Each structure stands twice: as C-alpha cells, then as structure tokens.
Amino acid sequence: MSKLFKLTFAMLACSLILASCIPANAATPYNPPTPILSHNPTIFDIDIESPASAERLNDPRLNIIYILTDDQPYHTVEYMPTVKNKLMSNGVVFENGLVTTPLCCPSRASIFTGDYAHNHQVYTNTMPQGSAQKFNDSEYMAIWLQEAGYRTGYLGKYLNGYADLEPLGYVPPGWDEWNVFLGKNLDNGNEDAGNLQYYFNFSMSENGTSVVYPKSNYNFSADVVTNGALAFIRDPRDEPFFLMLGYYNPHSPFISAPRHKDTFRKGTDCWDWVQYRPPSFNEKDIRDKPDYIGDLSPLSETEIDTVHKQMLRSLLSVDDGVASILAALEKAGLSKNTMIVYMSDNGLTLGDHRFGASKNCPYEACVKIPFIIYAPGYYEHRMESRIVANIDIAPTFADLAGAVILIM
Numbered sequence: 001m002s003k004l005f006k007l008t009f010a011m012l013a014c015s016l017i018l019a020s021c022i023p024a025n026a027a028t029p030y031n032p033p034t035p036i037l038s039h040n041p042t043i044f045d046i047d048i049e050s051p052a053s054a055e056r057l058n059d060p061r062l063n064i065i066y067i068l069t070d071d072q073p074y075h076t077v078e079y080m081p082t083v084k085n086k087l088m089s090n091g092v093v094f095e096n097g098l099v100t101t102p103l104c105c106p107s108r109a110s111i112f113t114g115d116y117a118h119n120h121q122v123y124t125n126t127m128p129q130g131s132a133q134k135f136n137d138s139e140y141m142a143i144w145l146q147e148a149g150y151r152t153g154y155l156g157k158y159l160n161g162y163a164d165l166e167p168l169g170y171v172p173p174g175w176d177e178w179n180v181f182l183g184k185n186l187d188n189g190n191e192d193a194g195n196l197q198y199y200f201n202f203s204m205s206e207n208g209t210s211v212v213y214p215k216s217n218y219n220f221s222a223d224v225v226t227n228g229a230l231a232f233i234r235d236p237r238d239e240p241f242f243l244m245l246g247y248y249n250p251h252s253p254f255i256s257a258p259r260h261k262d263t264f265r266k267g268t269d270c271w272d273w274v275q276y277r278p279p280s281f282n283e284k285d286i287r288d289k290p291d292y293i294g295d296l297s298p299l300s301e302t303e304i305d306t307v308h309k310q311m312l313r314s315l316l317s318v319d320d321g322v323a324s325i326l327a328a329l330e331k332a333g334l335s336k337n338t339m340i341v342y343m344s345d346n347g348l349t350l351g352d353h354r355f356g357a358s359k360n361c362p363y364e365a366c367v368k369i370p371f372i373i374y375a376p377g378y379y380e381h382r383m384e385s386r387i388v389a390n391i392d393i394a395p396t397f398a399d400l401a402g403a404v405i406l407i408m
Helices: 003-020 074-079 081-090 104-113 141-147 191-198 221-234 291-295 301-332 390-401
Strands: 063-069 092-094 151-156 177-181 202-206 209-213 241-246 338-344 371-374 382-384
Touching: 063 301, 063 390, 074 081, 074 301, 081 301, 081 338, 081 371, 104 141, 104 390, 141 151, 141 241, 141 390, 151 221, 177 221, 221 241, 221 301, 301 338, 338 390
Parallel strands: 063 241, 063 338, 092 382, 151 177, 151 241
Antiparallel strands: 092 371, 177 202, 202 209, 338 371
C-alpha cells in the first residue's frame, strides 16, 4: 500500500469522524423580530401640577428607578416595544448580563447586598436555607441610599416568604414607601394556583397595613405597581429618590392584563412572533451532558410555544409601565435627572437543553438576563459585551448616591 493511499485513507477517516460529531439537523441561531412600531402602549397618566424645583434640577445626584421582572428570559425584551425602542435604543445594553444564583430569593438577596449567596447565606426560596426570614436586612442597599439622603420606595414583589415575617406587613429598614405583595393563604399544593394571587385578587402591605385589591380589570397587579410608581415620582420631587419596582410578570402562570389577551395570536394585532428554537432546543444528542439530562421529560414544541407567547403577553403590561414612567418623568421635568435600570432576577429556559420552562439550571438560559441602563445625557447608547452581574447593582447604586457601605 503506497504512502499516498495511506495518507488519503487517513484523511477520509478523520473527515468521517468529524462529520459524525455534527448534529444531523443543526439549529440556526435564534433571532427574534423587531417589535411593531405602530403599537401604542397604554400609558397611565397622573396629574403633576408643576415640575421639580430648580434646586432639585441642579442637584448632580441622579434619581434611580430599578425595574426588576421575575423569571424573564433575556431574549423576550425584543418583543417589548417601549423597552426595545426607548431604553435599549438609547441606553447601555449589556449583552452578557448574568445572575450569580438563578433562583428568585438568592438572586434578590444578592441584588440587595452585592454579595454572593455563600456570603449572604440565602440559598433557596424557602426555610431553613432561604426566604425573607433568612435574609439579614440590617445592612443593605436601601439603608445605604436612605442614609445618603435619598427618598426610597419599594413596590411589588419583595423576597419569597415575606408574608411569614412578623408582624404581618413588616416594613424592613431603609424604605420610606413600602407597597409590597403579601402571600397569605396560598395553595401550597399547586404553585401556579398560589402564584395566580400575585396577578389578581391580591393583598399588599402598604407601609405596614394590609390592603386588599379585589379582582377587577383595574386591579391587575402590574398596573397597581405602575400607578404606585407614578405617585411616588409625583410626591415630592425636590430630593433625589431611589424607587425599586418588583413586577411579578412574567412568572408562571404567565398571566397577562385583559387588554393584551389577543396579542401574539394568529391574525390579530399584526404582532410578529418567531418560534424560540436555539441550537440547544430539546437537543437529541446529549452524549456530552450529565446523566440526569437524559432523565428530563422535555415539553413538546406546542407546549413551549404556548408558554412563550403567554410570557410575551404578560410582559406587555410591564412595557406599559415603562412607557408610563417615562411620560411621568417628562412631565415632572426629571427625564434628564433619572437613571432607569431594567433587569430580571433570573432567566428561564424555554426548551433549552431539554429543560422545559425552568430556572436554577447550570446553563446560560437560566443565568443570562436582560440588563439595560438608560440615562440620557450620562451614558451614550452602546452594546456592551463585558460581563456584568446582579451583585454589581448594590455597590453601583451606592457609589452613584455617594453612600457609605459598611463591610460586614
């Protein structure tokens, strides 16, 4: 056998081996569409008699509005017209925004403190390893900003297990305004049944007093949070403020406001939608994966598509909230004095690596989040590829406010 024949045979064998490593039906990268430009968001209006004082406008300290969604996959912001066309088009978009622990309560504790979970020791959503009962609220972001002269407010979802704190409606230190979801009487046997109460027919601790919001089209929780934010922006406006909004959307069961029930349906509203099919979608070849991946029961394509569209509908009320906040800031004369940060507490899979709609997994879909900073006049628009994480929020806000952080 000649040397040339041997070489040719070896090259052919290598080619066949390499070809066998390539999936037969390699998926193309996921590219969601641009939101329709003709969509007009629902803007909740509020009367503001006069703009902020000259003294406030001359104060170099920025107002900070921190918008936090719940379980939002990073790619879904592409379907939010105001977030996409206002915040992202005019802000800093972090392409590699991550959370250090992709689970609600540990991630939120990291946001509040700037600490990894092994330092703040909130490891899960429930006791004894996690929940609001486990969180040490004696030294964290709200206290730092309040002591630096900021008026502070928290609206929406706080930490898992908040309603188990005593007394009921407990207001943690550091908050001047506190309107937070309570979670009593949830059906622990059915997570979605309990979570539904955070969308309709819910109660809130309003500065320590429990207030019930009976089910109605006007009491959708995201809209209640938005209207609370507008009131906070209105009264008063002569000192810097820090406002944190914890929208429950689009957490399961992925409920949307009644006005959005017909969006992302065939033949309605002209909403463009592309199936989420990343290369890892329900992958069949899992020889390079841990054994437990083979034990997962993937959701069907139809089930994933249904969840995806439900989440997009749910997020439109958050998008309305962003549009309403931008309008209120303009009316108050504070649009150039306010920074808006938009992100989620963790990501969520939609069929990635055979996971259904899951979080707390060891893959990018769980740890990657939307992460946007919008501050016209301070930061020019750019796509930023450097890594940023939820643990960067607390020290960044403290630095902007000129706050002193006590190292624990």
